[in-house]
Amino acid sequence: MAALPPRRAGGGEMTRYRPLSRRFFARHSVVVARALLGHLLVHETAGGRLVGRIVETEAYRGSRDPASHASRQTPRSAIMFGRPGIAYVYFSYGMHHCLNVTTEPDGRPGAVLLRALEIIEGVEGTRHSTSPVTRLAAGPGRLTAAMRVGPEHNGTDLTALPLFIAYGGRRRAAIVAGPRIGISATASRRWRFGLAGHPALSRPFRRL
DNA sequence: ACTACGATCTACT
DNA sequence: GTAGATCGTAGTG
Numbered sequence: 001m002a003a004l005p006p007r008r009a010g011g012g013e014m015t016r017y018r019p020l021s022r023r024f025f026a027r028h029s030v031v032v033a034r035a036l037l038g039h040l041l042v043h044e045t046a047g048g049r050l051v052g053r054i055v056e057t058e059a060y061r062g063s064r065d066p067a068s069h070a071s072r073q074t075p076r077s078a079i080m081f082g083r084p085g086i087a088y089v090y091f092s093y094g095m096h097h098c099l100n101v102t103t104e105p106d107g108r109p110g111a112v113l114l115r116a117l118e119i120i121e122g123v124e125g126t127r128h129s130t131s132p133v134t135r136l137a138a139g140p141g142r143l144t145a146a147m148r149v150g151p152e153h154n155g156t157d158l159t160a161l162p163l164f165i166a167y168g169g170r171r172r173a174a175i176v177a178g179p180r181i182g183i184s185a186t187a188s189r190r191w192r193f194g195l196a197g198h199p200a201l202s203r204p205f206r207r208l
Numbered sequence: 209a210c211t212a213c214g215a216t217c218t219a220c221t
Numbered sequence: 222g223t224a225g226a227t228c229g230t231a232g233t234g
Contacts, residue, residue: 094227
């Protein structure tokens with residue numbers, strides 16, 4: 001009998017990175033946006049595993065949130081009305097992709113935009129053009145570039161391989177909040193959240 | 209078919 | 222601080 005081949009670095013490590021449950025995402029977008037801070041985005045690629053800690057998010061919710069793509073029901077936004085825990089990837093400003101995870105129970109529109117990560121594994125597999133390394137995923141467009149996320153991930157399940165959100169341990173840092181970036185309306189809603197003082201934030205949070 | 213614009217990033221002043 | 226790159230989506234004709 002031949003020896004077992006070595007475990008591939010792909011699925012075998014799912015014990016180390018445990019996906020969050022779908023129920024985690026089936027809540028109010030603002031609750032999910034805050035709760036995601038400190039958890040991990042994991043991507044098992046052919047070139048190796050990429051892992052980043054989520055340090056900044058934004059909540060988008062409901063049909064009456066004018067800043068949200070779900071303020072109108074269109075082919076693109078349909079995914080925000082579906083089941084939670086699914087990737088919503090859209091193309092922005094003609095050159096970037098942004099990654100969201102859908103929220104709220106099935107049938108209610110919502111999503112959380114992942115705006116910044118601290119890359120903690122697989123830095124050598126990410127693009128090296130951005131320096132310092134702490135800024136590699138500091139912004140929604142940089143995040144998708146660093147994590148090799150593209151339109152092919154739109155509609156995929158973020159609770160399963162190869163791209164998923166995993167438990168990241170107990171969060172230590174305090175959470176800060178502010179108005180969402182690039183949104184003219186609803187500036188009074190402070191639905192942008194971040195880990196206080198983290199170097200990978202896309203932009204600083206203003207003090208009250 | 210044609211137009212306007214954006215949940216951005218980089219480079220430059 | 223502000224401009225330019227660049228194109229899918231959605232609204233209008």
